[in-house]
Amino acid sequence: MRASLPHRALFGLAAAALLLFLLFPVYWAVVTSLKSGSALFAVDYLPPRPVWGNYVAVFAEQAFGRNIVNSVIVASTTVAVALALGLFAAYALSRVTFRGRRLLLYCILGVSMFPQIAVLTGMFELINRLGLYDRPLGLSLSYLIFTLPFTVWVLTAFMRELPVELEDAARVDGAGPFTVVVRIFLPLMGPALATSGLLAFIVAWNEFLFALTFTLTNRGRTVPVAIALISGASEHELPWGRIMAASVIVTLPLVILALACQRRIVAGLTAGSVRG
Amino acid sequence: MVAGPPRAAGLQGQAHRVRAAWLFLLPTLAVLAAVAGWPLLRTVALGFTDARLSDLGAARWVGLDDFAIVLSDPDWWRSVGNTLVFTSVSVSLELVLGMAIALVLDARFAGRGALRAAVLIPWAVPTVVSAQLWRWMYNDTFGVVNDLLTRLGLIDRPIAWLADDRTALAAVIATDVWKATPFMSLLLLAGLQTIPRELYESASVDGAGGLRRFVAITLPLLRPAIAVALIFRTLDALRVFDLIYVMTSNARSTATMSVYARQQLIDFQDAGVGSAACFLIFLVIGLVSVGYIAVLRPGFAAGGR
Numbered sequence: 346m347r348a349s350l351p352h353r354a355l356f357g358l359a360a361a362a363l364l365l366f367l368l369f370p371v372y373w374a375v376v377t378s379l380k381s382g383s384a385l386f387a388v389d390y391l392p393p394r395p396v397w398g399n400y401v402a403v404f405a406e407q408a409f410g411r412n413i414v415n416s417v418i419v420a421s422t423t424v425a426v427a428l429a430l431g432l433f434a435a436y437a438l439s440r441v442t443f444r445g446r447r448l449l450l451y452c453i454l455g456v457s458m459f460p461q462i463a464v465l466t467g468m469f470e471l472i473n474r475l476g477l478y479d480r481p482l483g484l485s486l487s488y489l490i491f492t493l494p495f496t497v498w499v500l501t502a503f504m505r506e507l508p509v510e511l512e513d514a515a516r517v518d519g520a521g522p523f524t525v526v527v528r529i530f531l532p533l534m535g536p537a538l539a540t541s542g543l544l545a546f547i548v549a550w551n552e553f554l555f556a557l558t559f560t561l562t563n564r565g566r567t568v569p570v571a572i573a574l575i576s577g578a579s580e581h582e583l584p585w586g587r588i589m590a591a592s593v594i595v596t597l598p599l600v601i602l603a604l605a606c607q608r609r610i611v612a613g614l615t616a617g618s619v620r621g
Numbered sequence: 622m623v624a625g626p627p628r629a630a631g632l633q634g635q636a637h638r639v640r641a642a643w644l645f646l647l648p649t650l651a652v653l654a655a656v657a658g659w660p661l662l663r664t665v666a667l668g669f670t671d672a673r674l675s676d677l678g679a680a681r682w683v684g685l686d687d688f689a690i691v692l693s694d695p696d697w698w699r700s701v702g703n704t705l706v707f708t709s710v711s712v713s714l715e716l717v718l719g720m721a722i723a724l725v726l727d728a729r730f731a732g733r734g735a736l737r738a739a740v741l742i743p744w745a746v747p748t749v750v751s752a753q754l755w756r757w758m759y760n761d762t763f764g765v766v767n768d769l770l771t772r773l774g775l776i777d778r779p780i781a782w783l784a785d786d787r788t789a790l791a792a793v794i795a796t797d798v799w800k801a802t803p804f805m806s807l808l809l810l811a812g813l814q815t816i817p818r819e820l821y822e823s824a825s826v827d828g829a830g831g832l833r834r835f836v837a838i839t840l841p842l843l844r845p846a847i848a849v850a851l852i853f854r855t856l857d858a859l860r861v862f863d864l865i866y867v868m869t870s871n872a873r874s875t876a877t878m879s880v881y882a883r884q885q886l887i888d889f890q891d892a893g894v895g896s897a898a899c900f901l902i903f904l905v906i907g908l909v910s911v912g913y914i915a916v917l918r919p920g921f922a923a924g925g926r
Contacts, residue, residue, distance in 0.1 A: 364735075368739055434649035458910065460859070464657065465665065466660065468658075494653070573863075614804070614811075
């Protein structure tokens with residue numbers, strides 16, 4: 346290393362400060378979730394005696410288990426549908442040349458960018474008419490507005506990179522486009538499907554505006570709504586220990602997932618946005 | 622493809638492929654028409670009626686009345702102002718900080734892997750969770766922010782960060798910066814990694830210092846990545862709802878356009894005025910995106926191919 350000692354010390358200091366800034370809030374959530382009673386109201390930077398009561402209370406005193414099940418149902422169904430439709434749409438948009446393709450691509454990109462609030466009344470009406478108000482299925486359907494354009498866009502970007510020769514052999518054998526997609530592209534698209542599915546799942550898991558507006562009770566409420574609406578006797582008596590315990594429960598899997606699939610996520614984020 | 626000379630078979634094959642392509646696109650286009658196109662049209666249409674949310678069927682045409690109500694409401698203009706301040710301040714801070722973090726992550730040092738992983742953590746925390754988390758840290762009596770600042774001697778009595786009109790918006794912006802800067806830095810880092818190292822080495826040989834290398838090499842080559850990151854973050858910030866709603870509910874000092882529209886629509890059950898506000902937001906965001914893409918187009922078009 347040619348860099349001078351003070352230079353390196355300064356760099357190390359900056360990196361340490363950055364690490365503290367990134368991690369402290371999450372650390373603080375964990376510490377708070379392990380406190381109860383009066384310990385909550387003392388600012389101790391290390392938990393005095395960890396207690397697990399808040400984690401028990403989240404499930405015993407409210408329907409958090411139901412909220413988690415709802416979130417899993419909503420996110421997995423919407424992602425499954427988006428991937429299935431997106432795979433075929435992406436094949437058409439990346440491998441076949443036809444008039445209006447570019448326009449279609451930009452339209453799909455436009456849908457993925459436009460604000461959810463712009464459709465709020467119409468979506469409310471649609472979900473009501475279909476009898477899906479306060480039901481997880483209503484959220485799965487409405488979430489297609491962002492999961493579908495996103496998966497189409499990312500899968501198109503990935504599919505473009507595959508060599509042209511791939512299809513030639515199959516076409517000589519007389520395979521139709523459907524067979525080509527299922528037999529040739531599907532096996533090769535594993536990583537791309539995993540990446541776009543993972544990212545779409547995270548966005549659906551975290552969605553709040555639709556989830557808040559199109560549900561009323563725990564029959565349809567997902568995790569973000571439940572966490573936002575945990576309340577105590579009054580505004581000044583919020584059960585912070587329990588809020589933080591619920592927060593840790595839903596964040597931990599995401600953090601583990603993010604760390605385990607670090608490379609994939611970064612690749613997907615850049616593919617999804619550099620091309621979109 | 623049994624008969625005919627090869628050329629004709631090729632043309633026929635192409636026509637066949639195009640037909641298949643449209644068939645493959647049909648389900649996606651139908652779903653998007655149902656969950657995006659139709660609700661958008663209905664929202665716009667209801668913005669010209671006196672509809673109540675409880676009985677959308679009984680709507681009567683009232684022309685531009687709803688738009689007049691929104692545009693003459695000081696709360697609407699306050700929310701537009703809040704949104705613009707929120708967006709411009711948070712996105713600029715995220716760009717500057719994100720760039721600094723990206724440069725740190727691009728350098729070679731022990732522990733770089735750990736730091737790159739740590740950057741993903743605020744990104745992975747759901748927005749509602751980060752809103753609750755910071756709300757607790759900002760708590761006036763038991764919050765860690767006041768405790769830290771008091772210990773450091775920066776304040777002499779606790780501040781009610783989210784309840785005080787003068788600090789609420791800044792407090793919310795700080796939370797957004799914590800949550801969104803990592804995303805920005807990952808996009809910029811991906812851009813940085815495409816810049817050939819030899820460029821820096823030859824510039825060093827020519828005697829260019831760190832700052833000069835950054836201005837002459839890094840910034841111009843990073844332009845497309847910066848453009849894309851800016852467009853994404855700006856569009857995201859303009860429609861912000863969850864962070865604001867969870868941290869400060871419908872408080873006037875922080876309410877953004879989305880919070881205003883949802884309050885009209887759901888809390889006041891006024892589907893006419895609410896829909897008019899939704900459509901105005903759509904127009905504002907549409908205009909900003911068109912303007913942005915026009916200014917930053919070179920990088921954007923290249924990325925979109």
